[in-house]
Structures are given as C-alpha cells and as structure tokens.
Amino acid sequence: MPKLFRKRAKEVGLPPGTLVHIGDRKVERTKITLIDYDEAQLQEKELKTIDECLAFKDKPTVTWINIDGIHQVEVIEKIGEHFNIHPLILEDILHTGQRPKLEDFEDYLFVVVKMVYYDEKDNEMKAEQVSLLIGPNFVISLQEKEGDVFDPIRDRIRKAKGRIRKMKADYLAYALIDTIVDHYFIVLEKLGEKIEGMEEELVTNPTPETLQTIHTLKRDLIFLRRSIWPLREVVNNMERGELSLIDESTGIYLRDVYDHTIQVVETIETYRDMVSGMLDIYLSSISNKMNEVMKVLTIIATIFIPLTFIAGLYGMNFKYIPELEWHWGYPVILFVMAGIGFLMLVYFRRKRWL
Secondary structure: OOOOOOHEEEEEEEEOOOOOOOOOOOOOOOOOEEEOOOOOOOOEEEOOOHHHHHOOOOOEEEEEEEEEOOOOHHHHHHHHHOOOHHHHHHHHEOOOOOEEEEEEEEEEEEEEEEEEEEEEOOOOOEEEEEEEEEOEEEEEEEEEOOOOOOHHHHHHHHHHHOOHHOOOOOHHHHHHHHHHHHHHHHHHHHHHHHHHHHHHHHHHHHHHHHHHHHHHHHHHHHHHHHHHHHHHHHHHHHOOOOOOOOOHHHHHHHHHHHHHHHHHHHHHHHHHHHHHHHHHHHHHHHHHHHHHHHHHHHHHHHHHHHHHHHHHHOOOOOOOOOOOOOOHHHHHHHHHHHHHHHHHHHHHOOOOOO
16 A cells, blocks of 8 residues: 655755655665667667766767666765756655656756556555656656566667657657556556445445445545646646747647546546545445344334233232133233234334334
C-alpha cells in the first residue's frame, strides 16, 4: 500500500539545498543507463559512473540518461555539477514525497510525476516518484528503483518506430509522461474490478473483511487523486507553448496527454463517490441484517410470552388451584399452548411480519 505521508524529520533545521535522501531505499546500488540517438544512429549502454555522461552533453543527438536508485547522494551531486542543476532541484529529487509539478529554469525543465502500477504478486497498488530533467538535447529520468513502465519507449527507439527518433528531447519527455499516464488507466481498471466485486459482496453477504477492503480502496483512491490531480496543471503548462524548450509540434501531443489526465481524474472522482456509497451500503446492510435477527427474536419471544404465563400459572404450588386434580389437565394444557402458538404464527403471517 502506498504511503500517504512521509517522515521529513531528517531535514528539519537544515539550510535550503542540503541533499538528504528522504524515502525508502529500494535498490542496493544505483544503475545508470544511457540511450543516445538521432534519426540515423543509436547508442545504448550502461554506465559505471555519471562522469561518463559528459561526453554526450553537447552532442546534437538526443541523450536519455536513466538513473535507477536515488539514495546515493554523491550521484545526485555530480548530476547537479555536470548539468548545472540548481541545488533546490536536487533536494526535491531526493525528497520522494513531492507532488507532481513543473519548474522552468530556462536552460532546463524540472518535472515531477508519480509512476503508479499494480503489483499482481502482492495484489496491491504501488507507486514511486519519477523526476525528469529536460534540456535542449537531453532528458534525465531519476527513479527510486529498477523496473519501470518505459520499456515500450525503449523498444520504439531501438526499432525506430513512429516519430520518436526524428524528434527532439521534448518529444522524448512527452513520451515518458504519456506512458506514465496510460498506466494510470491499467491501475484504474484493476480498482474498477475490485469495486464491482465489492458491490456484489455488499448486496449478498457483507463481512468485516468487506469493510477493511472498502477502507483500502478509499485510501488507494485518495493517494491516486493526490498523485494525479496536480499533473493536470503540469501538462497544461507544458502544452500552452510558453516554454522555450517545448516545441509547438510537441504541444499538440501534450494536449492529448492533458485529455487523458482529465479522464483519469474524472474516473477517480467517480470511483471515490462509488466507494463512499459502498460504505453507506455496508452500514445499511449490517443494520438490515440486525433488524432481521431482532425481528425473528422478537417474534419468538412474543410467541412464548403467553405460553410462559400459562406454564407459570399452573406451576404454582397452591392447594386449591383449579384443575389441579383433573386427569386430562396436562395434555389439555399442552394442546392449548400449542394452539396459541399456532394462532399467533398465523396472525403474524397475515400481518406480513413473517
């Protein structure tokens, strides 16, 4: 289950720009991969140090540097030195609880997005922060761990599918953000299936585990909303055409991402309303079940009240009680008591209480 809040005690009292990793360490070592390409050539390799990226900094080709594992502060420091990144941006990269945002520094753009995916093994939603540094001819993506949703983009670059090899770095950044947004739909499909199953369970046989599942769904939707709602503003600012590093031709594609983001947000809002309604349905179902139990117990008690009265009356040990010496008294009393119970059941049936 993704964390809604992260502890920030490590940075209390530190000066701005102090580099401290805040978040979970999800890999043993930092992995750096590089893809350098243009329409004619492609170079892909894994780097041992970030210093090896300097050779590609001023090349006219598009360079995509992907870093898996941001817990090594010295790696982030070297990125700042080599690409002239502001210390506050480096600080935001290390603080993995950032909300999606866009910052323009003229020479580069800084974008934060949340990559959300569904873990089939653990049957739960997981998320991590992805930071993007977008320059004129480079994109640096920084992730918390190895493994992402970008394999289709790598495949398109290797096989020269579509227009990605013909476009500049801003189009690569668009492709990364678009892939992240597309995977939101996959997560929403899984949540939708859970919600449909919960609706059937609520109507047939709600249990305490049902309530726990409802609260888990509600928490997941709150996290999704926090992760995606600010992304609308990020994509909207990128596609307006006011950023020098974003070409007008790329803005058209970003507009499509913006539409997808709106669809995701609307779906989340719909699911939130449904889950809130499910909680009311659960409480109503439990209340109705309790009312049915109480109705049965009340009817049973009502039937036995006159029978108890008769049994109590003839159970008194007074000498001159009527019918005390009557030979057929016991079977007659039993017959009367059975008749009273039967008549009361018939009466309840006619009243539609049963």
